[in-house]
Amino acid sequence: MLNEFVYCPRLFFLEWVQGRFEDSDDTVIGRAAHRTVDQERGRAPLPGEEQLKRARSVWLSSEQLSVTARIDVLEGKGNSVIPLDVKKGSPQADGKPWPSDRIQSIVQALILREHGYTCDHAEVYYATPRRRVTVPITDAAASWARSVIDEARRTSDQIQPPPPLIDSPKCTRCSLAGICLPDETNLLIGHLQHAPHRILPRDPDSRPVYVTEAGSTVGIDHGQITVRKENKVLAGFRLIDVSQLALFGRVQVTTQALHELFEHNVPVLWFTFGGWLRGWAHSPPTSYAELRRRQTLAHAQGGLGIAANMITGKIRNCRTLLRRNRADQTGPVDALRTLADKTQSCTSFSTLLGLEGTAARLYFDAFPSLLDQTEVASRFAATGRNRRPPRDPINALLSFCYALLTKDLVATVLGVGLDPYLGIYHRTRHNRPALALDLAEEFRPLIADSVVLSVVNNHKISANDFITRAGGVALTPDGRRALLHAYERRLDTTITHPLFGYQISYRRTLDIQARILAATLIGELPEYRPMTTR
Template identity: 35%
Template sequence: MVDRRHLNTLYVSTEGAYVRKDGENAVVEVDGGERLRVPLHKLGSIAPFGRVTISTGLMAAAVESGIAITHFSDNGRFLARVEGPVSGNVLLRRDQFRVHESEAASANFAAVIIIAKASNQRAVLQRALRDHGDGLDQTARDALHSSVEHLADAARRCLKPRALDEVRGVEGEAARAYFGVFDHLICVKEPGLRFGARSRRPPLDAVNALLSFLYTLLAHDCRSALEGVGLDPAVGFLHRLRPGRPSLALDLMEELRPHLADRLALINRGEIGVSDFRLFENGAVLLNDDARKQVLVAFQERKREEIEHPFLKEKLAIGLLPHIQARLLAKAVRGDLDGYPPMIWK
């Protein structure tokens, strides 16, 4: 029996690509030539970006095999998802809905999520100070140290029982402290790669465009992981119900994105530059096609790195974290664990 938690996502972003089934394989063709062949049993999901065609034969095989196909626009906006019958445990989802309906229970889960998120954001800032703090002026160093303390305080405040709105308020304050110094994480001096403030729909600068694309990839993995353990990705605890929004997937990715998306290594290493972005008339800034492929490759390589899980005390690939955390979240929702153990980087 194949353990689908350990399988990969096939990202297809080449304009005009055609993905078909050949035997027990998914084959990617571009301009009539084969570019990639992947056995279906090694896939957990397929994620086409932009003008990519999926054959009906592959779509049928994917549905039958439990491989979800998630379509995105070329800039990473979610469009549609094709999947087979929901296989989740109805009793688990019932428990999930009960937690969601209880503000106190939701607040408990939300507080743990924010503790992990703030702690991981704090670790990102501390790493920046350690790695290139000597290259910053005193004002920047002071700002980073202040944000580090603010994030530590946010995590401490969530250790005490609080109403859900209070927890969300702490999260908002922590986000402002974190993104308020985010520009100091960027080592390059190129004016076109500065960060002013977080902008989402649409991203209004290059750094926001890169962050938004990486967050899209991570949200996809979190959604797939939640569905894999039988949880409903639309019913969250920190993020509340909103039509079309995978609220629980957004909850799950909060603790993961500081280390999986926010480290900006591609920019700091000079692998992504100003020429890798397109500016549109409405002010939107998006990655171009070649840069998007480069980010996809870097994201997949990052997922292959290994880390010791602080709760399981086991070494595992970073790409498995959404699946591991989804499984732990399901156990906590069912009551098999006293509480949800989030992923906090050491």
């Protein structure tokens, strides 16, 4: 962690305080280079016991400095010892070790001295040039190391993370760049004047796995998630390719599979057969308790400014959807613009609720005009928006897509370290993921409503894909699969981000908005900025 602190204090805060970590090519290669020295080998006797020759992965702690260190290689040389730290890269151009590597070696030497060893220098082995570099342990070096430890400890006690680096080459290959959002954060707080660099997705290859086959069982077999029914394998997925597991209806999951999924931070979400989100399981939340405390305060005191911006984003996106699909809808379009402007001057939640309700009524009154008048769409104009249960096919499609969107945002806020139940705009109710519903507001027209328009107007869904029971309408298994495919395609659609100017998928945008919200709650950003398209 001291290595990370010297490299970038914000990176140290994200890893040490918030408990964040993401792999990159560099971290994977680094682990491979470290594989040999991570194995505990050789004796490491204390001074006076016997001669120390060579030991690997020696773990020591310091009472004076209140730090611990695992020394890669500890070599004996006469009456003294030499700690050797292994790095995958190269030293600086002048042949000296990087400051972040130097701090580790100095602290290791100080810990060894505290345990009675004689240590006048340390060494860093750089794997790329296959060369050792000496680190002298002088009084000045020891004093610098102690000051770094004290500064790191003060930083870890802060509420907010240190500010991001500005236009630093260090961010380019940092594995946490997609979590840190250095350029995005600097742009929002006014520290960056140019368009941010395109962020790197944390894991662009992993995707949700949906299991809809009644009576099937999800298990784990040699690193693969398998779906079986009656001793027959229906499907298999590499664990590293799975971002979440969604189970619909009567589907089982084994304890062994749950353990592996939680080990890889993959949430499991349970739905009813009809698509209602019933609950989820996830690995323990991040250790950044201050974020959840701030979320609780915002929930208890009411974050009207954040809520108003969320609803402003929703109304503007609804207006954009109407304007893009029907040029003759000038009345509702103008009215929605007026309502969006009014939300910015709200002085109470009751007023905000009234404006949002009026906007929803205007929007869904105009929504039927966006649909081809097929048999699927024919009943929506007469019934309007309804649910629990939906009474026509369009409402069944909308409700299912809203449940999917809520599911994705539950997984997202859990990954960020927020509590999905403690909302800001939506009030807390039993089994209601209020915060996920808050973030879903601005994405309903962009993702869910757009998917419904697409499958209906492109005839991907027909009347045969629905079943009616006691007046309620639900999707058949085939209809549900068709809608799931359309929904996932929509999430993979890339757009130009209106704030940051780069190309990004809707899937990645969900994560960014959750992180903007988290940064707003802890005071790092002055206000929440919703995702709105032009």
